[in-house]
Amino acid sequence: xxxxxxxxxxxxxxxxxxxxxxxxxxxxxxxxxxxxxxxxxxxxxxxxxxxxxxxxxxxxxxxxxxxxxxxxxxxxxxxxxxxxxxxxxxxxxxxxxxxxxxx
Amino acid sequence: xxxxxxxxxxxxxxxxxxxxxxxxxxxxxxxxxxxxxxxxxxxxxxxxxxxxxxxxxxxxxxxxxxxxxxxxxxxxxxxxxxxxxxxxxxxxxxxxxxxxxxxxxxxxxxxxxxxxxxxxxxxxxxxxxxxxxxxxxxxxxxxxxxxxxxxxxxxxxxxxxxxxxxxxxx
Numbered sequence: 001x002x003x004x005x006x007x008x009x010x011x012x013x014x015x016x017x018x019x020x021x022x023x024x025x026x027x028x029x030x031x032x033x034x035x036x037x038x039x040x041x042x043x044x045x046x047x048x049x050x051x052x053x054x055x056x057x058x059x060x061x062x063x064x065x066x067x068x069x070x071x072x073x074x075x076x077x078x079x080x081x082x083x084x085x086x087x088x089x090x091x092x093x094x095x096x097x098x099x100x101x102x103x
Numbered sequence: 104x105x106x107x108x109x110x111x112x113x114x115x116x117x118x119x120x121x122x123x124x125x126x127x128x129x130x131x132x133x134x135x136x137x138x139x140x141x142x143x144x145x146x147x148x149x150x151x152x153x154x155x156x157x158x159x160x161x162x163x164x165x166x167x168x169x170x171x172x173x174x175x176x177x178x179x180x181x182x183x184x185x186x187x188x189x190x191x192x193x194x195x196x197x198x199x200x201x202x203x204x205x206x207x208x209x210x211x212x213x214x215x216x217x218x219x220x221x222x223x224x225x226x227x228x229x230x231x232x233x234x235x236x237x238x239x240x241x242x243x244x245x246x247x248x249x250x251x252x253x254x255x256x257x258x259x260x261x262x263x264x265x266x267x268x269x270x271x272x273x
Contacts, residue, residue: 001225002155003110008217013118013151015212017125019205024129026201029193032134032180036141039172040125043148046160050233054155055224059232059241065160066242069167070253074260076172080179081267087183088270 002055010051017044031083031093035076042072113154121147134180138173145169157233 001007017040024037046065053061087093107115124144128137145168152161193201231237242250 001227003227004108005111005114005154007219009114009118011216011219012213013121015209015216016122018212019209020122020125020129022208023201023205026204027193027198028129030134032176033128033137036128036137036176039168040128040141040144043145043164043168046164047148047151050152050155050157050160052219053232054157054230055226057226057230057232059237060245062157062160062233062238063242063246065157066163066238067246067249067253069163070257073167073172074256076175077260077264078267080175081264084179084183085267 002051007051007055010048014044014048014051017041017047029095031086031095031098034095035079035083039072039076042068110154114151117147117150117154120144121151135177138176138180141176142169142173145173152233155233156230159233159235159238 002010021037021039021041021044024040025034028034028037046068049061049065049068053059053065083093086098090097121144124140124147127140128144131137131140145164149161149164149169152158152164
């Protein structure tokens, strides 16, 4: 319980957001939206880290969230650069067209 | 009202908004709308951080995520003119399978994680953990080495992004 809110609700919220992100990754073909869904999944995990950090009064969880955000920033900058290069080469960011390694 | 406290009301509203906007991210057709809904979702998540007394992370979430990362997404979408709604859709079968797999994932996640409440810990009052003073203290003593490594990671990402973005590398 954090100020009357059971930790179960934070777990449920985080699981629902993570699932929405996972469904987005599986169901969409636009690479940029897939990237955004990955960000959503990272944020779902962050909520849980902050909730448990406040519950146990331990700052390490929040420091970990800080590192997750930094790694997400690095990942997005490189990933979007890769996407621009893909778009320059095949004039599309449809994931189904990116099958050169398959054949 | 309904026997719920202010904290519980705020948590309910904010989590409803976060889930709603996240659903809109996945289901909206144009990428620009997706980015805008994701920004709204991040604002709701920042509200939840404030509710958890993590003031520093709430501000950093808005500045880094809603400010920097989402602007990067917007720039890429607008500069490459990707905002056409003619994205080829996946087949209905694939979407149904994705939904089923997502539902199973949700089931597994909740059933595994719900045991955490068995610890039966509870906290009331204002938490001091999320203040800049405390977080900075932990970050620059206990986590000093990871902090320095992260700066190297950011430098590598910067170099990598420039190398990828260049037209022809000689």
